[in-house]
Amino acid sequence: MKLKIAVLPGDGIGPEVVRQAIKVINVISKKFGHEVEIKEGIVGGIAIDNFGDPLPEETWKICEESDAILLGAVGGPKWDNLPGDKRPEKALLRLRSGFNLFANIRPIPIFDELIFSSPIKEDYLKGVDFVIVRELTGGLYFGKPKETRIENGEEVAIDTMIYRASEIRRIAHVAFRMAQKRKKKVTSVDKANILECSRLWRKIVEEVSKEYIDVTLEHMYVDNCAMQIVRNPKQFDVILTENTFGDILSDEAAIITGSIGMLPSASLGETKKGLYEPIHGSAPDIAGQNIANPIATILSVALMFRYSFDLENEAKLIENSVRKILSLGYFTKDLFNNNPYAKKLVSTEEMGDLICSAIEGGA
Amino acid sequence: MKLKIAVLPGDGIGPEVVRQAIKVINVISKKFGHEVEIKEGIVGGIAIDNFGDPLPEETWKICEESDAILLGAVGGPKWDNLPGDKRPEKALLRLRSGFNLFANIRPIPIFDELIFSSPIKEDYLKGVDFVIVRELTGGLYFGKPKETRIENGEEVAIDTMIYRASEIRRIAHVAFRMAQKRKKKVTSVDKANILECSRLWRKIVEEVSKEYIDVTLEHMYVDNCAMQIVRNPKQFDVILTENTFGDILSDEAAIITGSIGMLPSASLGETKKGLYEPIHGSAPDIAGQNIANPIATILSVALMFRYSFDLENEAKLIENSVRKILSLGYFTKDLFNNNPYAKKLVSTEEMGDLICSAIEGGA
Ligand SMILES: [Mg+2]
Ligand SMILES: [Mg+2]
Structure with a gap:
């Protein structure tokens, strides 16, 4: 298969973590016989500095001609005082709206080796594995x-909360299709006892659910869901929710993993084209030191293979390789201290190489 | 001091937990030489059954003539299929709007004896003590x-999110006044990077803060706050937020205590009149069995003495008496099993009596 990928390293630690992700793309593609065409684009603060625009025309064109986009991180103190529409973050919003990426996907995986750094007790976390599907536009x-x-x-x-039936329908399909490939359960989160938008949300989600008879649908109020994510996160498979609630719940869910530096994300639309990025920021304080954790970006590559290329085996092998390297006790600085599983402290580069060799070895 | 209190037992376990709270009101008042006048009113499902109205005129009058209102719980499966405006819960909304109770106060106390039942690790919880001030109307x-x-x-x-400057100003004053009597810190939660309401919120809160130079103000985005409540709850003293965010965050915060059956609440307005109630519901499945936990209602009485009567010593003595009884190993059924501190299982009545004798003994 031919894989056309746009890579936008961005600012701060973006370039160094993306470099590891590119290695992974090349190694996994070679192993499975895919032809890769990677084009790099400039984005964020560095694009502002060089072109006066966080998303220059040339970068947009690269993204347009690609099947998937991998982004590192954008922003930093240098650009914090620019007006809102000139900020590095504006590039993200323009990519999302330009390619109509209305579905934000946030997997919440638990790594046993990182439970030590979670605020949540171990019994509550073991076996947790869910995905939040958030309406994004x-x-x-x-x-x-x-x-x-x-x-x-x-x-x-x-401010106005407004949802059209068609906006709800398309994101509901994303969630149900995802649940079909997972544990076959969708928890739709709303505030239907109070909000009109939530009542329409619930009605349309019910309608869509009829097309997925193998998937169980349950409804949950958003305040209860904020409680349940802490109280019993094992109950979830796919959480489907609207933009504001998803913003709040996905950050709450991220913290229970104990490993924000490990979490990938995907933004998807009606086509296969998607935008993939770690949820962590550009971390300018540690940029250029070869100590950043590249795993969130590498796991974003796994999501890219899963959702944009429909290459599940490749996605799984990347994920299993990450798990293997952690199980062997290799950690970057952010997760090394106080970690009972830690054996060897590794750099950004070394972590990338270790994961690549695990991929080559079939993990 | 003369204390005129309306007591509305309501449905399910409401009457039995309220009975214990009345004992506490009488004992604490006797000890401190206050004259109490308690009038009981009918409310909720039982009021619908008897008068066709969840908040009959007579009950309203009792509340109007009182300085404070104590409510047990309303609702149950018997009334679940009534139309929205005939439901038991409607009584609460009418009390809040009728007396203009725009501030919902939710203390988040940690009881060491109950950390075993929290999903959060002990280190993260020890010493946590904050209050959420939620705009309610x-x-x-x-x-x-x-x-x-x-x-x-x-x-x-x-749906429309709308806030007038005056609505923000009055709730901000509630939060700052509360912080003055506590650890002198207000965390105002908003989404000012995106919402107009939040930008006005932040501006008005800044203005109000200038009148409270002894209180530190910080701003936090709501998604980050949802993370921080789990990651580092010790950082908070008073969390000030608008209605929807407060709904979500207060339920999230409740679960970290490990003891939803223990949490009181207050709804306040511009005057001293307030509505006090446990956050738990009517629990019809265990009603009438003398096993319900009356502590949330008793702690609601403490809030009543603090906020409606300005009787801080009385409030503290009630709270300390609850802590003392727990430290002696007495627990109702909900908190007895697997509790490493549990020595004796007690009934609803017994728990009420134990707390009363601790009050009499000066705790
Ligand atoms: Mg967020
Ligand atoms: Mg709620």
């Missing part, structure tokens, strides 16, 4: 009117 | 338009 964050006006002599601020 | 849950309409042949649902 609608709802309260984008609805109009969004304004502050003067009424009766005082300021009044307004 | 504005924002997304009440804003208009709130409707579903047809646009271009498909359903479109709309």
